[in-house]
Amino acid sequence: MVNIDSEEIKKDFPIFESRKDGQRLVYLDSAATSQKPRAVINAISDYYSNYNANIHRGVYQIAERATEAYENSKKEMAKFLGAESYEELVYVRNTTEAINLVALSWGEKNISEGDHILISEMEHHSNLVPWILLAKRKKAVLDYIKVGEDYRLDQESLENGLEKNPKLVAITHASNVLGTINDVKSITKKAHDKGAVVLVDGAQSAPHMPVNLSDIGCDFYALSGHKMLGPTGIGALYGKREILEAMPPVIGGGDMIETVEFYSCTWNRIPWKFEAGTSNIEGGIGMTPAIQYLQKLGMENIFKHEVELTKYALDALAEIKNVETYGPDMKKNDHGGVISFSVNGVHPHDIASIFDNYNVAIRAGHHCAMPLVTQILRQSAVARMSFYIYNNKDDIDKAVEAINEVKRIFKK
Template identity: 45%
Template structure:
């Protein structure tokens, strides 16, 4: 079983104090903290192996290339890909999803084709397809949610038709934490020959992931949300689809040969990794994957379920807190979206910072979802492997104090609360 107190020893930042209080980091859906193992791996690369990959026969280049390629293999094993060549490193989930939209959608969609998205989508999953639809004359349709934050699966059956070419959705919501039935959606899409593009940014770091079981065609996720460094993301795709696609970015290392009349693209995955890649970040992601593998993703999942269940139990003690999304911890990741009645979400977030508690406030790059819920923003607490029940107790106590000061806080702009005045 996962012991968060042991895990915390690997994360120096968790010893920090913020505003005179020990840091409680509940902003993991935005980015996770990095263990010493990842930090040291990146430093080790720069101190002893720094060189460009696939560019030279000298020792440093060969070492760097091997380390970088091994990172692809580690990620492939982590998600049970058929081959490491199906694993494309890019900068983040956003770029990964754009690679599919521009590399497949731009070349395959025609006027009159249809794209099915959801109101739950992160902007990074929604906006590329909306732009491609405008360019190609395609039509975008949206699957709605229930009032308690579940996708309306019957609408997939209604909206997916012979005209559907793409179905894109998040495996887990970055606002509500709702875990969606990827396989069910994929089978409906494949029934009409549509491709399935899954946003895994909020699922791969938190629940066991097997791309073969998911039955999706593409999966995108970010390294920095799963203990890895920023600047590295992953696009996994079915090999036959990747081989049929045009590179989104072209240049160095994407080709085998170029003449003035022709281009021979490189093998997978290099044709999609243009220029000098984020080598150190890729190596760091490989170490992060090893770290999570040692802990066990089933243990990660069970730990978050425990934290969510306890949080919801404690939140029910607070009359002025409104919580959004599924009530069953088995149906969601470690994300809690809420508001305090009568207080702006930014004010609440700024007040929590005075207690040393880091949360996210706003619309979380999911404006349509907030509009659907009739909200102008939410406070989001999100957990990971180093968070504890004791931190949740402190979090609830801090919310109680904020509620008791609601009248005075209501009169202060969020900016003033943030400065402690």
């Protein structure tokens, strides 16, 4: 086990050199997007400075170099996720696009009137709205696994949902609001026993914990590069080879074809069948140093570090009157580095503004999980801190100082 030394890590991230009114940046919003290490920024700059060219086309040296760098990053990602082959990874813009690709391609082909789709009450809009749209188009039925009082998935509700023989189970690996980590391996096994296809939303798991797709066994897995030290505008959809091969393309154009005649065409092999047009080349290239940075630290160590910070923060918040937190207890090792909270009677946007006076960045709102926040937590909005490799206990102490200032200003 390597200890995560956040002070050393911060030195690799240029943004932490900045000061606001003399105060260092305490960044507690990595669930929204992570900061970028110098290695990622340099890789992008190196591409544009030294071998900028379009990929998959040119035979000249810099075009070949760019193609190799872009495709190599998929190979790195396949190893990182325990996928069998890099050909099972489609590069897209983000998790949202990955899930929409499944809905528009696999969903259009395989979901019919009266079919059931099972998701949970803790989904981010990106694993919810595509299924609402698909269910409406197909007259399919959307069922929900309930969130229990302990902020975990209600097991009885999961079993009930599976009894309806859903065609698809789409579930988040880790909640961006509650911090809950779902046992997606066991859910996948149960869903497969019922003949369902399983999609896992990995936006909050790939950056923060070991993920082995061969072990989980899911059919699809979606992630965003920008939440795992990589650039914005690059994400990945993993799909099992035979499923991706059977799926029709959704976007047509250059690069995704094999042959084109005036009235017909045939498709390229996977994954390029789904990557029409010029790709986000800098994004792909930037993913290699991002993944290497995470691998060097070790995903087990990263997870352990975040759990330790979460425990420390929850203990500190429990001592403060009128502060409520929303998420599972820390007893089962299924609570990652996300804490949603409120200070009774204070709007979360006011909390976030006061935090900003301390140069502490947190998020306030419904966190793109409106049904969860408004109907299950019964709040119009909540404040959220989320942790990553560059955070430490000093950052949490600073957040606690800011909460005490909120309480002083609002007399709570």
